Structure formats: structure tokens, C-alpha cells
Amino acid sequence: MKKTVFKLLAKLNKKILPSLTKEKVDLSKASKLQMAVFAYKLWVTKNSLD
Template sequence: MYSLLAQLNKMLLPSFSKQQLDLTKAKKWQMAIIGWRYFVTTRALDKNN
């Protein structure tokens, strides 16, 4: 389930690392997206082990 969510995140959500976003200047909605992507990615990687 998390691997599917990770693929959807990759397609639908913006990649702030490619935009070279400074985390200290990120808005709350950007931090929420970063947190969500981190949560899903770590869960997807845990399931593959």
C-alpha cells in the first residue's frame, strides 16, 4: 500500500529538493507535504525489507 502511495506522491506532489527549497524558509503547507512524503517513503522502504 505504501509503495503505491509513494509512486502517487512522486507523480502528483511537487519535489522541493529539485526546486532547491530552503527548509528554514518553507511555508507550513510545504512542510506538511515534505512530512507526508517522508512518512510514506519510510513506510514503503520498511515494507520492502
């Protein structure tokens, strides 16, 4: 059940949230909001793969 929820969130993230790698954002120069989006997407992806 938990894994299914995270897979759904991952699909929504891909469609709604911006891709920081396609925008070529340098993480050392990223804003706090960009870092928060990156961390959230990373957390969801990690949990959907477990």
C-alpha cells in the same frame, strides 16, 4: 499488504506532489504547506521501505 499500499502511495506522490529538492526549497524558510508535504512524503517513503 501494508507495505504494498505505501509503495503505491510513494509512486503516486512522485507523480502528483511537487519535488521540494528540485525547486531548491530551503526547509528553514519553507511555508507550513511545504513542510506538511515534505513530512507526508517522508512518512510514506519511510513506511514503504520498512
